[in-house]
Amino acid sequence: MTKAVLDRILRLVIASFLILGIGTSLITEARAQEAKPAAPVAPVTEEEKPATDFTVSALSAYIWRGQQQTKDSIVIQPSATVGYKGFTANLWGNLDTNPYSTTDASYSSSWTETDLTLSYSKSFGPVTGGIGYIYYGLNAPNAGAADPLDSQELFISLAGNVLLTPTFTVYKEIDHYHQWYFLFGVSHTFELTKMIGLKLAGSLSYLLSDDASTYPKYDDNALPTTDKYSNFHDGVISATLPITPFKYVTIAPTVSWVFPLGDDAKNEMKGRSKNGQQDNFFYGGINVSFAF
Numbered sequence: 437m438t439k440a441v442l443d444r445i446l447r448l449v450i451a452s453f454l455i456l457g458i459g460t461s462l463i464t465e466a467r468a469q470e471a472k473p474a475a476p477v478a479p480v481t482e483e484e485k486p487a488t489d490f491t492v493s494a495l496s497a498y499i500w501r502g503q504q505q506t507k508d509s510i511v512i513q514p515s516a517t518v519g520y521k522g523f524t525a526n527l528w529g530n531l532d533t534n535p536y537s538t539t540d541a542s543y544s545s546s547w548t549e550t551d552l553t554l555s556y557s558k559s560f561g562p563v564t565g566g567i568g569y570i571y572y573g574l575n576a577p578n579a580g581a582a583d584p585l586d587s588q589e590l591f592i593s594l595a596g597n598v599l600l601t602p603t604f605t606v607y608k609e610i611d612h613y614h615q616w617y618f619l620f621g622v623s624h625t626f627e628l629t630k631m632i633g634l635k636l637a638g639s640l641s642y643l644l645s646d647d648a649s650t651y652p653k654y655d656d657n658a659l660p661t662t663d664k665y666s667n668f669h670d671g672v673i674s675a676t677l678p679i680t681p682f683k684y685v686t687i688a689p690t691v692s693w694v695f696p697l698g699d700d701a702k703n704e705m706k707g708r709s710k711n712g713q714q715d716n717f718f719y720g721g722i723n724v725s726f727a728f
Contacts, residue, residue: 491723524556561597606619669696671696687724
């Protein structure tokens with residue numbers, strides 16, 4: 437899959453959004469002209485208010501796109517989200533309480549990452565489309581280490597408002613780690629009681645590197661090569677048990693399994709792991725959310 441093909445895919449998706457939106461507007465207008473009903477008295481509706489969510493997660497690991505970011509450490513991940521009329525802003529961070537060392541050195545807790553996500557989404561009948569931007573502010577994994585280069589991404593997504601909520605998202609890194617990341621996911625929440633649910637989710641991904649020097653393929657010895665990575669990447673299966681004891685509060689125990697989708701992914705995940713030996717990861721924890 438070449439960059440030209442990827443550009444065409446993005447253009448087709450964006451064009452689909454525009455055509456769908458214009459088509460919906462024309463159909464609505466045509467029906468209105470055909471019916472020509474008497475102007476009704478506008479009902480009094482409550483003004484839409486911003487939605488706010490504060491979440492704190494305590495997890496046994498931080499795994500990002502198959503890459504092990506922490507090992508043998510509890511991570512604390514606070515998140516704040518504000519949404520209004522389709523626009524959303526999110527600020528997220530990661531605190532590694534016990535940074536890993538291959539030499540058994542002891543490090544104090546380290547704030548390793550701060551991410552800012554800005555996005556907009558809109559529903560068109562059974563489909564919801566979205567676009568967005570992410571800034572990854574990356575810090576050193578432990579005292580004395582060098583800070584990684586920050587990263588920036590643009591993304592576009594399509595979600596079906598149907599059973600399993602199938603979602604396809606394309607991410608394009610535009611700063612230092614030149615790559616495309618394609619993610620397809622499904623999820624469903626079962627209502628066990630009025631207070632308790634069970635959310636099951638799964639995802640598959642494909643990664644296409646534009647530059648071997650910033651995102652290389654790994655060989656069978658889990659060492660980087662001079663080739664660009666281009667293959668299926670990581671899969672994730674997760675289960676979450678959201679419990680809502682109060683109107684604005686949700687407590688959600690969660691577990692996840694991250695695994696490679698082929699030998700290329702296995703070699704990379706092993707090579708990027710903290711001890712150079714792990715190629716799949718099982719972790720869990722709890723999320724506490726306040727939404728209003």
